[in-house]
Amino acid sequence: MAQKRADMIAETRGKLIKAAREAFAAKGYAESSMDDFTAQAGLTRGALYHHFGDKKGLLQAVIAQIDGEMMERLSVIIEAASTTWDGFIDESIAYIKMSLEPEIQRIVFLDGPAVLGDPSQWPSQSGCIRSTQRSIQKLMDEGTIREVDTEATARLIMGALLGASLWIAHADDPQTASEKAGESFIALASGLLKSGESAK
Incomplete structure (x- = not known):
């Protein structure tokens, strides 16, 4: 029953x-x-x-569903990568590119922040930060990147990815903005690499 x-x-x-x-x-x-x-x-x-x-609560539920689907897609990308570093970069670039998809762009990056406030405070972001922390720790354990504080670095990375996605969603030319954001993110993230390691 x-x-x-x-x-x-x-x-x-x-x-x-x-x-x-x-x-x-x-x-x-x-x-x-x-x-x-x-x-x-x-x-x-x-x-x-x-x-x-209410309608706002329904929007939260819709965004939670889309977030879950995004996380699943990103997990597949990480699994398919040949190295931890490649997975980290591929996942990050894929996240940026998802902001070009009409449904994600409109619901998650345009309407979501307008109705629900700062996305960095949404419950889903905590999971993203923990996942990124694990990736950073693994990269340090493998000797790929220099020693850093995992939480601070994860928050900076997620802040950069989220900020880039919001910029793309509002840009006059989202495709060009996405390409610029991807290139710039790789340049920034490569600063974590130990000397001798190669970027994407």
């Missing part, structure tokens, strides 16, 4: 998140209405309020 109820809750949440994600991607947060979501999902406003509180 409890499992059936849990499945129903998950199904209801899933329908609302899917409907909201489609609306936010197509029309943006401001132009999307709660009636759009509920009609699309075949549910009532009461269900939306019960599960997410």
Whole structure:
């Protein structure tokens, strides 16, 4: 009985998140209405309020879902790399390039900060920083990069990647901005390498 109820809750949440994600991607947060979501999902406003509180809560849930998908994609990129350093660089550049994707750009890097505030304070960023810390520690253990404080360095790296993605999302020419950001990030990150090690 409890499992059936849990499945129903998950199904209801899933329908609302899917409907909201489609609306936010197509029309943006401001132009999307709660009636759009509920009609699309075949549910009532009461269900939306019960599960997410309001439209803002639904946006948070949509961004959490997209963040999770982004992390999965980045994990695949890290696994495919031939070295830890290559994985670190490839993952970082991929993150920057994701800000070019229309859905991610609009929901995560345009509407998200406008509605939910500073992205560096979002819960998902804590996971990103911990993951980056682990990569930095591994690179130090392998002797690829110089000794640094892992948390401070992770926060600086994530700040650079997030700042670049927000810049790209707002740029008049996002593609050119993305290319510049990628090249500049590699130049900055290469400063961590011990002498004799090669950058990408």
